[in-house]
Amino acid sequence: MSLVERDLKVIWHPYTQMKLAQPPIPIVRGEGASLYAEDGKRYIDAISSWWVNIHGHAHPYIAQKVAEQLKQLEHVIFAGFTHPVAVELAERLLAILPDNQQKVFYSDNGSTAVEVAIKMCLQYWSNQGQSRTKMLAFKNAYHGDTFGAMSVSGRSAFTAAFDSLLFEVEFIDLPTEDNIESLKSQISNLKLNLACFIFEPLVQGSAGMLMYEAKYLEQLVAHCNTEQVLTIADEVFTGFGRTGKPFACDHINARPDIMCFSKGLTGGTMALGVTTCTQQIFDAFLSDDKLKTLFHGHSFTANPIACSAALASMDLFLEQATTDNIIRIAAAHSQFADKIKHHPKIKTVRQTGTIIAMEWETGSNTSYFNTLRDRLYHYFLDAGIILRPLGNILYILPPYCITNTDLDYIYAKIEHALDEI
Numbered sequence: 001m002s003l004v005e006r007d008l009k010v011i012w013h014p015y016t017q018m019k020l021a022q023p024p025i026p027i028v029r030g031e032g033a034s035l036y037a038e039d040g041k042r043y044i045d046a047i048s049s050w051w052v053n054i055h056g057h058a059h060p061y062i063a064q065k066v067a068e069q070l071k072q073l074e075h076v077i078f079a080g081f082t083h084p085v086a087v088e089l090a091e092r093l094l095a096i097l098p099d100n101q102q103k104v105f106y107s108d109n110g111s112t113a114v115e116v117a118i119k120m121c122l123q124y125w126s127n128q129g130q131s132r133t134k135m136l137a138f139k140n141a142y143h144g145d146t147f148g149a150m151s152v153s154g155r156s157a158f159t160a161a162f163d164s165l166l167f168e169v170e171f172i173d174l175p176t177e178d179n180i181e182s183l184k185s186q187i188s189n190l191k192l193n194l195a196c197f198i199f200e201p202l203v204q205g206s207a208g209m210l211m212y213e214a215k216y217l218e219q220l221v222a223h224c225n226t227e228q229v230l231t232i233a234d235e236v237f238t239g240f241g242r243t244g245k246p247f248a249c250d251h252i253n254a255r256p257d258i259m260c261f262s263k264g265l266t267g268g269t270m271a272l273g274v275t276t277c278t279q280q281i282f283d284a285f286l287s288d289d290k291l292k293t294l295f296h297g298h299s300f301t302a303n304p305i306a307c308s309a310a311l312a313s314m315d316l317f318l319e320q321a322t323t324d325n326i327i328r329i330a331a332a333h334s335q336f337a338d339k340i341k342h343h344p345k346i347k348t349v350r351q352t353g354t355i356i357a358m359e360w361e362t363g364s365n366t367s368y369f370n371t372l373r374d375r376l377y378h379y380f381l382d383a384g385i386i387l388r389p390l391g392n393i394l395y396i397l398p399p400y401c402i403t404n405t406d407l408d409y410i411y412a413k414i415e416h417a418l419d420e421i
């Protein structure tokens with residue numbers, strides 16, 4: 001039996017209608033921005049394997065550090081115990097985050113990082129005897145697939161089966177010059193009930209790479225600070241260079257109370273989640289009363305292998321070469337955007353840092369499930385490029401090590417697709 005046949009017998013894939021899906025592509029090896037299939041075909045990973053990879057696949061330096069850690073300590077319970085890599089990672093992360101971030105709480109992935117953030121906010125208020133349980137989020141937000149994270153995400157086809165069970169959230173529009181004042185007064189009106197405001201800074205990934213301006217985010221976060229509404233910056237996707245700066249919140253001066261990280265944290269090597277918070281949040285849980293404890297943890301909290309991958313990824317991330325690559329990709333994207341923006345099939349093209357998104361003209365049917373999406377997906381796969389359009393929105397977000405040759409090839413194929421599809 002082939003690998004694919006064996007897969008189809010035993011595996012249920014994520015976000016996949018198993019009745020209709022094409023068989024999965026068997027990948028056996030990765031190197032740089034390339035993935036190699038069982039039959040030897042090379043694919044350019046133009047979406048960084050679901051937005052996680054930043055330094056390229058099977059990076060030798062990360063592999064070496066992980067291998068060393070595996071021989072030293074693979075795992076230890078993190079309640080009542082600690083270990084060097086978890087402490088070093090927390091120290092080094094806090095050193096590059098906004099300076100109000102003072103404590104690191106580990107979990108396993110982006111959704112759990114968000115769950116922890118939500119629980120921190122809810123219990124922050126309840127520990128002080130205040131009932132503030134409503135949450136504020138942006139329309140079309142995506143914060144993960146577990147129930148709390150799903151609750152603060154926009155209601156959509158993906159949440160439909162669960163909508164009646166999700167907790168109540170106030171959804172507001174993305175900020176613009178026209179609505180910023182009204183958003184601020186909405187927040188002021190709701191403030192006494194609000195536990196927190198959670199947002200994806202600058203780019204809403206899953207919504208279709210929707211982008212909004214830093215100066216309005218700045219105003220919203222500053223306003224929440226003044227109104228004592230806690231803020232959670234979900235940097236699970238935007239963290240570690242995606243937006244052109246180390247963190248999307250580096251584009252603003254106002255500082256969030258809580259930040260969430262995962263995807264790029266280990267360079268895309270291991271599952272790891274981090275929630276950071278201010279001293280003020282942390283202090284609200286300090287008590288002689290044990291009921292004020294943050295009762296949350298996972299079996300693999302602060303797994304040493306994952307922490308060592310994150311440390312190795314951070315070494316690479318802080319090299320000048322990585323910054324240069326991010327600037328190089330952003331410049332290439334912006335040139336390409338200028339080139340195609342007037343194409344009749346392009347509705348809009350937008351870019352933030354290493355992320356570029358193109359909205360295709362589709363006539364009437366713009367849903368995620370329209371057939372254009374599938375045609376584009378397979379067209380690029382045939383061309384040896386992994387691109388995974390969100391409905392009629394095609395986006396590129398490559399590992400930072402991608403070569404100019406590969407980038408130019410992707411751009412050329414997109415131009416070709418614009419004329420052919």
Ligand SMILES: *Cc1c(COP(=O)(O)O)cnc(C)c1O
Nearest residue numbers: 109110111142143144205236237
């Ligand atoms: C992907 C994502 C998550 C969820 O992360 P998982 O590791 O997939 O659970 C949360 N927030 C944002 C902004 C994301 O893009």
